[in-house]
Amino acid sequence: MTVRILQFGTTGQVGIELLRQAPCHDVALTALSRAQADLADPAACAAAVRAAAPDLVVIAAAYTAVDQAESDTAAADVVNGEAPGAIARAARDAGAAVVHISTDYVFAGDKGQPYREDDPIAPAGAYGRSKALGEQAVLESGARALVLRTSWVVSAHGKNFVKTMLRLAGGDRPLRVVDDQLGRPTAAADIAGLILAQAPRLAAAPVGAPEWGVFHFANAGEVTWRRFAEAIFAEAGVAKAVEPIATAEFPTPARRPAYSVLDTGRLEQVFGVTPRPWPAALAEIVAELKTEGAVA
Numbered sequence: 001m002t003v004r005i006l007q008f009g010t011t012g013q014v015g016i017e018l019l020r021q022a023p024c025h026d027v028a029l030t031a032l033s034r035a036q037a038d039l040a041d042p043a044a045c046a047a048a049v050r051a052a053a054p055d056l057v058v059i060a061a062a063y064t065a066v067d068q069a070e071s072d073t074a075a076a077d078v079v080n081g082e083a084p085g086a087i088a089r090a091a092r093d094a095g096a097a098v099v100h101i102s103t104d105y106v107f108a109g110d111k112g113q114p115y116r117e118d119d120p121i122a123p124a125g126a127y128g129r130s131k132a133l134g135e136q137a138v139l140e141s142g143a144r145a146l147v148l149r150t151s152w153v154v155s156a157h158g159k160n161f162v163k164t165m166l167r168l169a170g171g172d173r174p175l176r177v178v179d180d181q182l183g184r185p186t187a188a189a190d191i192a193g194l195i196l197a198q199a200p201r202l203a204a205a206p207v208g209a210p211e212w213g214v215f216h217f218a219n220a221g222e223v224t225w226r227r228f229a230e231a232i233f234a235e236a237g238v239a240k241a242v243e244p245i246a247t248a249e250f251p252t253p254a255r256r257p258a259y260s261v262l263d264t265g266r267l268e269q270v271f272g273v274t275p276r277p278w279p280a281a282l283a284e285i286v287a288e289l290k291t292e293g294a295v296a
């Protein structure tokens with residue numbers, strides 16, 4: 001059965017990968033841009049779900065400006081908190097399943113061991129708090145919903161750490177990069193691939209099935225931003241020195257979790273999926289950037 005998917009967000013990293021990969025799966029994907037469905041207007045988003053009556057809704061749009069959210073809290077709360085809830089309630093009424101993407105930033109980042117889905121959340125900033133509101137609203141909606149927390153999303157498009165590092169590669173001075181935050185980089189392509197591969201199963205899974213609830217997904221392996229930067233330059237064949245600095249030396253409006261490692265065991269067990277190591281995902285992204293001429 002071809003799964004009819006309604007996707008919110010067409011221009012973000014995950015949204016683009018969903019659109020690119022959809023033709024390789026037995027899905028009929030309709031994707032709504034911000035102009036077609038603005039998450040700042042939750043009622044309009046709910047109406048879009050009712051109009052489409054899909055099998056599966058994927059929420060790939062979000063207010064992702066982490067620092068800006070600190071001074072724009074109300075807007076972030078509507079987009080990341082209220083809209084996913086309204087979409088999920090409309091999906092419940094339409095009998096559609098929901099995949100909602102969330103973040104490692106719902107955790108305080110002080111656990112020191114990989115975060116499991118049932119660990120208590122304690123977001124350190126406004127973005128994390130807004131995403132936590134969205135998780136709760138989706139989970140309480142009564143929809144057949146999977147909340148997919150991921151971390152350190154990277155790809156050959158949009159704004160992300162890989163592209164930022166390569167943009168800053170010029171000049172003789174070493175690049176100073178934070179070395180006391182640890183996480184799992186994750187290719188947007190792998191998030192999209194997971195969602196599309198599981199779409200038939202999710203569309204069919206009944207209420208109460210093990211597929212519903214919170215799951216963590218990230219590429220395998222832990223790394224600091226500094227070591228990740230070094231790996232990016234090595235992969236791109238760019239000679240660039242990287243100097244480790246502490247988070248305190250790079251102040252930002254939003255506090256970042258020091259320890260962002262997600263435990264993906266539940267997803268591996270329930271869906272039988274093994275995330276590939278992040279260096280393999282990085283190699284693919286750098287190769288794509290090279291093809292586009294974005295890396296010399």
Ligand SMILES: NC(=O)c1ccc[n+]([C@@H]2O[C@H](COP(=O)([O-])OP(=O)(O)OC[C@H]3O[C@@H](n4cnc5c(N)ncnc54)[C@H](OP(=O)(O)O)[C@@H]3O)[C@@H](O)[C@H]2O)c1
Nearest residue numbers: 011012013014034038039040061062064103150151152153
């Ligand atoms: N990036 C990360 O490192 C990271 C880490 C963990 C979790 N996540 C989560 O992963 C998901 C996907 O992230 P991403 O990196 O793909 O995002 P992204 O590249 O920053 O793109 C965000 C997308 O959301 C759309 N959007 C923003 N505000 C909107 C609104 N009011 N109405 C409709 N669309 C709106 C943007 O559209 P415009 O082009 O119109 O702005 C864009 O398509 C998000 O839920 C995010 O919270 C991301």
